[in-house]
Amino acid sequence: MDGIVSRIKGPRSLGASALNEPLWLKRVLIGVVLLFLGLFLILPLTMVFYSAFSEGLAVYYASITESAALSAIRLTFFATLIAVPLNLVFGLAAAWAITKFEFPGKQILITLIDLPFAVSPVIGGLIYMLIFGSQGWFGSSLRDQGIQIVFSTPGIVLGTIFVTVPFVARELIPLMQSQGNDQELAAITLGASGWQVFWRVTVPKIKWGLLYGVVLCNGRAMGEFGAVSVLSGHIRGKTNTVPLHIEILYNEYQTTAAFAMASLLTLLALVTLGIKTSIESRVAKEMNEEIS
Amino acid sequence: MNSLSSFFTRFKLKPQVMPGFGLSLGFTLFYLGLIVLIPLSGIFIKSSSLSWNEIWLTVTHPRVIHSYKISFGLSFLAALINGFFGLMIAWVLVRYSFPGKRLLDALVDLPFALPTAVAGITLCSLYAPNGWIGYYLSLLGIKVSYTPLGILLALIFIGTPFVVRTVQPVIEDFDQEVEEASMSLGAGRLQTFCRVLMPPLIPPLLTGMALAFARAVGEYGSVIFIAGNMPMKSEITPLMIVIQLEQYEYAKATAIAGVMMIISFLMLLCINLLQAWSSRYQRN
Numbered sequence: 001m002d003g004i005v006s007r008i009k010g011p012r013s014l015g016a017s018a019l020n021e022p023l024w025l026k027r028v029l030i031g032v033v034l035l036f037l038g039l040f041l042i043l044p045l046t047m048v049f050y051s052a053f054s055e056g057l058a059v060y061y062a063s064i065t066e067s068a069a070l071s072a073i074r075l076t077f078f079a080t081l082i083a084v085p086l087n088l089v090f091g092l093a094a095a096w097a098i099t100k101f102e103f104p105g106k107q108i109l110i111t112l113i114d115l116p117f118a119v120s121p122v123i124g125g126l127i128y129m130l131i132f133g134s135q136g137w138f139g140s141s142l143r144d145q146g147i148q149i150v151f152s153t154p155g156i157v158l159g160t161i162f163v164t165v166p167f168v169a170r171e172l173i174p175l176m177q178s179q180g181n182d183q184e185l186a187a188i189t190l191g192a193s194g195w196q197v198f199w200r201v202t203v204p205k206i207k208w209g210l211l212y213g214v215v216l217c218n219g220r221a222m223g224e225f226g227a228v229s230v231l232s233g234h235i236r237g238k239t240n241t242v243p244l245h246i247e248i249l250y251n252e253y254q255t256t257a258a259f260a261m262a263s264l265l266t267l268l269a270l271v272t273l274g275i276k277t278s279i280e281s282r283v284a285k286e287m288n289e290e291i292s
Numbered sequence: 293m294n295s296l297s298s299f300f301t302r303f304k305l306k307p308q309v310m311p312g313f314g315l316s317l318g319f320t321l322f323y324l325g326l327i328v329l330i331p332l333s334g335i336f337i338k339s340s341s342l343s344w345n346e347i348w349l350t351v352t353h354p355r356v357i358h359s360y361k362i363s364f365g366l367s368f369l370a371a372l373i374n375g376f377f378g379l380m381i382a383w384v385l386v387r388y389s390f391p392g393k394r395l396l397d398a399l400v401d402l403p404f405a406l407p408t409a410v411a412g413i414t415l416c417s418l419y420a421p422n423g424w425i426g427y428y429l430s431l432l433g434i435k436v437s438y439t440p441l442g443i444l445l446a447l448i449f450i451g452t453p454f455v456v457r458t459v460q461p462v463i464e465d466f467d468q469e470v471e472e473a474s475m476s477l478g479a480g481r482l483q484t485f486c487r488v489l490m491p492p493l494i495p496p497l498l499t500g501m502a503l504a505f506a507r508a509v510g511e512y513g514s515v516i517f518i519a520g521n522m523p524m525k526s527e528i529t530p531l532m533i534v535i536q537l538e539q540y541e542y543a544k545a546t547a548i549a550g551v552m553m554i555i556s557f558l559m560l561l562c563i564n565l566l567q568a569w570s571s572r573y574q575r576n
Contacts, residue, residue, distance in 0.1 A: 036377050041400070047424065089319075115560075119556050131331060131334060161327055243513070247517075277398045
């Protein structure tokens with residue numbers, strides 16, 4: 001970033017007017033951007049925390065520790081704890097297959113991995129209703145055996161897994177493509193086994209991308225609304241995740257409690273962004289060190 | 293494993309040095325098939341349980357048609373607005389320096405990271421007639437929450453990062469010498485921007501707008517609160533699927549979902565073509 005700024009300032013003597021916008025235009029552009037981002041990002045952020053604490057700390061604390069809230073938090077953690085590791089393993093396997101080998105249909109595979117991003121989350125919920133719902137393919141046989149998937153925890157877990165499938169793979173594929181296979185090939189030539197190469201060579205090389213993918217995956221898993229909403233059946237204290245609990249509270253005009261729960265997820269989002277920013281600056285620093 | 297090795301010989305692939313092809317590709321295909329592909333194919337199988345006539349009546353019901361207009365029309369409008377402001381934000385973040393720039397740069401991704409339900413209730417409260425912004429707008433006679441205008445605002449919100457993050461790296465990579473050359477040949481700043489800087493920005497700009505559009509069409513959580521969900525007025529297509537599901541009309545829900553999926557596939561194809569175009573552009 002600094003390089004670009006200093007380069008712009010450099011040739012000012014050449015005739016700055018053609019290399020730089022006039023000062024008034026700069027100010028107008030910065031002003032418009034600040035207004036836009038203030039209106040769309042800063043103000044909503046402020047609003048969440050202001051509303052959450054508007055009735056004081058005691059009400060805030062009570063809102064996030066009542067039993068329905070706690071069971072929503074537990075269910076959210078449970079679904080996330082299953083979805084994130086599964087999609088982490090999937091992301092590693094997919095990135096390994098795609099970046100280490102040539103095979104026909106690779107481009108199609110990359111596109112298919114992105115599918116859960118391309119379809120509406122509501123459709124992500126719908127497809128599991130079609131399979132496991134009461135009128136679904138396995139609906140009646142599951143009911144006979146007393147197994148409930150939709151309107152129950154397994155359905156919520158499935159919906160969460162579906163919407164978070166691409167996150168880790170999407171981070172790793174471009175990263176591993178740009179890094180190439182030279183170090184892995186060297187390790188194999190020196191007699192390392194496949195798993196040794198994976199753990200000792202590849203994982204250290206991709207650790208930041210991996211961490212970033214997991215953080216994004218985790219954020220989405222905890223915050224997913226559409227798919228989970230379709231699959232949950234909204235049974236209070238039983239099949240409500242944190243976002244669904246927020247919806248119920250808000251629709252019941254318990255605005256402060258809704259924003260108290262929302263502030264927890266907002267905090268999670270801010271932590272996610274913080275980790276992202278620190279990973280980016282760390283990677284940039286490592287790259288600079290390698291160059292110099 | 294056997295089938296995989298015959299797959300190798302059939303396509304005359306060169307022997308691979310790296311280990312783990314069978315395991316990694318096998319697991320990838322198995323997982324993707326189980327979680328994504330087989331369930332998604334259910335959409336088309338289930339909607340075939342309706343006759344063509346029933347499917348047609350479902351997906352062309354006036355209420356559903358109106359929801360397409362809302363979803364696709366407003367998503368397109370939001371993508372245009374995101375294109376304009378996104379380009380401006382990316383430019384300002386790369387080229388200018390001002391206090392708080394690094395913080396704002398990090399915050400641009402907030403709509404990605406913020407759960408949609410949180411965005412939904414926050415925007416709805418802000419723009420409700422008694423909200424921080426909605427109050428002043430209501431004095432001017434402008435209603436935002438519970439109208440299509442509110443839906444548009446929510447779609448602009450969730451689309452913001454897409455354009456900024458696809459355009460920003462291209463602006464960062466611009467070579468100052470090109471601008472100097474343009475200037476020394478007598479071009480003014482505006483001319484340099486339009487003729488020299490803008491052409492390589494168009495492919496990433498279109499890609500970002502297509503991504504924002506695709507996300508906006510399927511968006512549910514952040515829209516559903518502010519929309520008000522009034523039939524023939526502010527209902528989005530994903531809501532039509534949810535309504536059919538709540539009435540246990542699975543086949544009708546899937547028919548509408550099928551229409552959305554076909555359009556999403558086309559969008560995905562467009563985005564891939566755009567990305568191929570823009571990477572070719574950059575290489576030249």
